[in-house]
Amino acid sequence: MPPKLPILVSSAAASMLLAHYAPAYAPGSRLQTFFLIAFTEFIAWATWRVIIYPNFISPLKGLPEPSGGSWWNGQASIIMAQPSGHPMREWIGAIPNDGLIRYTNWFNSERVLLTNPKTLAEVLSSKNYEFIKPAHFLDIIGKILGIGILFAEGDEHRTQRKNLMPAFSYRHIKDLYPVFWSKSTEMVERMSTAIQEDFPRDGSAANVVEVSDWSSRATLDIIGVAGMGRDFEALKNPDNELSKTYKNIFHPPKSARYLQVAGMFLPRWFLKSLPLKRNDEISEGSALIKQTCRDLIAAKKIRMEKGGADETDILSVALKSGSFEDENLVSQMMTFLAAGHETTSSSMQWAIYMMCRHPDVQTRLRDEIHSKLPSVRDAQAQITAADIDNCHYLQAVCKETLRLWAPVALTMRVAAQDETINGHPIPKGTLVVLAPLAINCSKHLWGDDAMDFKPERWLTDGVSNKNGGAESNYSFMTFLHGPRSCIGQGFANAEFACLLAAWIGKFETEFEDKDYVLEVKSGITSRPKNGLRVKLTEVEW
Numbered sequence: 128m129p130p131k132l133p134i135l136v137s138s139a140a141a142s143m144l145l146a147h148y149a150p151a152y153a154p155g156s157r158l159q160t161f162f163l164i165a166f167t168e169f170i171a172w173a174t175w176r177v178i179i180y181p182n183f184i185s186p187l188k189g190l191p192e193p194s195g196g197s198w199w200n201g202q203a204s205i206i207m208a209q210p211s212g213h214p215m216r217e218w219i220g221a222i223p224n225d226g227l228i229r230y231t232n233w234f235n236s237e238r239v240l241l242t243n244p245k246t247l248a249e250v251l252s253s254k255n256y257e258f259i260k261p262a263h264f265l266d267i268i269g270k271i272l273g274i275g276i277l278f279a280e281g282d283e284h285r286t287q288r289k290n291l292m293p294a295f296s297y298r299h300i301k302d303l304y305p306v307f308w309s310k311s312t313e314m315v316e317r318m319s320t321a322i323q324e325d326f327p328r329d330g331s332a333a334n335v336v337e338v339s340d341w342s343s344r345a346t347l348d349i350i351g352v353a354g355m356g357r358d359f360e361a362l363k364n365p366d367n368e369l370s371k372t373y374k375n376i377f378h379p380p381k382s383a384r385y386l387q388v389a390g391m392f393l394p395r396w397f398l399k400s401l402p403l404k405r406n407d408e409i410s411e412g413s414a415l416i417k418q419t420c421r422d423l424i425a426a427k428k429i430r431m432e433k434g435g436a437d438e439t440d441i442l443s444v445a446l447k448s449g450s451f452e453d454e455n456l457v458s459q460m461m462t463f464l465a466a467g468h469e470t471t472s473s474s475m476q477w478a479i480y481m482m483c484r485h486p487d488v489q490t491r492l493r494d495e496i497h498s499k500l501p502s503v504r505d506a507q508a509q510i511t512a513a514d515i516d517n518c519h520y521l522q523a524v525c526k527e528t529l530r531l532w533a534p535v536a537l538t539m540r541v542a543a544q545d546e547t548i549n550g551h552p553i554p555k556g557t558l559v560v561l562a563p564l565a566i567n568c569s570k571h572l573w574g575d576d577a578m579d580f581k582p583e584r585w586l587t588d589g590v591s592n593k594n595g596g597a598e599s600n601y602s603f604m605t606f607l608h609g610p611r612s613c614i615g616q617g618f619a620n621a622e623f624a625c626l627l628a629a630w631i632g633k634f635e636t637e638f639e640d641k642d643y644v645l646e647v648k649s650g651i652t653s654r655p656k657n658g659l660r661v662k663l664t665e666v667e668w
């Protein structure tokens with residue numbers, strides 16, 4: 128952003144001085160002189176910022192960087208043309224580096240991409256609170272995700288995390304498996320009914336569903352029950368307003384991405400006041416989500432006052448801790464609702480995509496599910512954490528999907544003050560890029576078959592292993608690591624495994640279009656563009 132105030136003040140002062148002491152040199156009226164001086168100063172600043180500083184002065188200049196690119200816009204056109212994280216995946220593989228790559232984006236604004244476990248650990252662990260969330264993130268998604276734990280910094284973050292953590296301990300997550308399983312079985316039973324009812328008379332497109340439609344409603348219901356003690360019944364009701372709101376917001380048109388880029392350069396108040404459909408969608412969506420959270424909290428408080436204090440959902444844990452003001456709790460719940468459902472839904476879409484691409488894996492997975500888990504038709508069957516955790520191939524398929532298709536393909540930090548990474552100076556304000564999608568597929572970390580879908584890498588003698596054969600746990604960045612890693616990781620893994628087990632146990636799944644060509648859609652999470660339509664055949668179970 129140009130230094131608006133200094134430019135305005137100095138131009139005003141210069142135009143007044145000129146008019147007073149040397150009117151013969153003034154190019155026009157005071158106002159014309161002011162604008163001319165302001166414009167000249169702006170051009171001087173832009174030349175410095177876009178050309179001189181990044182090309183000749185910046186301490187980041189010596190770092191390895193991608194070749195080519197525009198002289199004033201760096202790699203921006205490549206970044207805009209490809210899905211989030213994909214150019215970084217290429218650069219990490221191709222550019223020799225020591226943990227850092229520099230590239231430039233719009234108007235040559237600099238970025239530092241972290242490329243190995245050492246630099247990732249430094250930023251995410253030892254210097255976690257020195258590299259903070261960029262302010263423009265908060266502006267863009269804060270309205271929907273809430274300004275809760277996801278955006279808190281320093282001591283405030285530490286305290287919030289400590290108070291929410293009990294809800295995510297394994298001891299607690301373990302008790303949620305029956306909820307995950309019951310919603311998973313509800314999903315597939317309703318899918319089964321829906322495809323029978325929808326069967327068209329001419330037989331075309333029979334038994335076809337759109338994956339995200341079901342996965343997204345299932346994960347919204349799950350976070351509702353397990354997170355807040357309320358069933359949103361999105362699976363039951365496809366027109367559920369909350370579900371439609373999230374769909375609208377998380378599946379933005381391409382124009383929204385340009386708005387996001389504009390947010391880096393133009394004041395947010397200006398962008399927000401533009402009469403754009405996207406602005407209305409976000410405002411209305413945000414109001415509905417906020418109100419839903421307020422209602423949930425009020426209802427929960429009444430239940431707790433009446434003695435229902437033994438409930439163990441996230442909201443109950445937060446309320447019992449007594450450390451959140453009501454409005455702050457609304458923000459926390461907004462975070463859990465959004466962060467906790469679209470991400471897992473996106474993982475489900477990628478898993479089903481991989482199952483269609485790899486029918487052999489699908490068959491092997493189904494064999495394991497049928498041999499180790501009760502049928503989804505058995506309404507009385509109880510499922511435990513151990514039942515799901517003992518399905519080692521299922522765990523491996525989930526891990527491998529999360530590795531190859533990290534739903535949060537890319538996220539960022541900004542240096543809060545002058546810093547170093549791996550001994551290299553990083554000036555205050557530098558944007559640091561964390562690209563889970565790229566790290567997870569790095570040949571340097573995973574070997575030559577890094578891009579292959581190989582669930583076996585997560586098995587040792589048929590039993591799940593921890594690192595998938597990679598040396599460092601920082602090679603798997605889907606949930607990040609360190610004090611700001613995904614707090615819902617255990618929740619998500621369990622939920623994902625249940626949903627996938629129920630789906631693959633119940634249906635043989637293939638692409639509706641045998642020649643389906645994948646295009647990736649980027650947003651807050653990445654997923655198949657235009658959805659993923661698959662054909663289902665119910666199997667005996």
Ligand code: HEM
Pocket residue numbers: 276277278288350354462463466467468470471474533534535538539605606607610611612613614615616618619
């Ligand atoms: C496959 C599913 C999921 C993925 C891939 C995922 C990924 C992530 C990532 C990458 C972050 C860090 C973002 C950043 O700092 O830039 C994050 C943070 C977070 N996630 Fe998840 N997430 C998933 C599921 C969930 C679930 C189910 C919940 C809640 C029930 C959840 C709640 C959160 C919260 C609250 C944070 C902020 C943590 C903090 O800053 O301390 N996530 N997640």
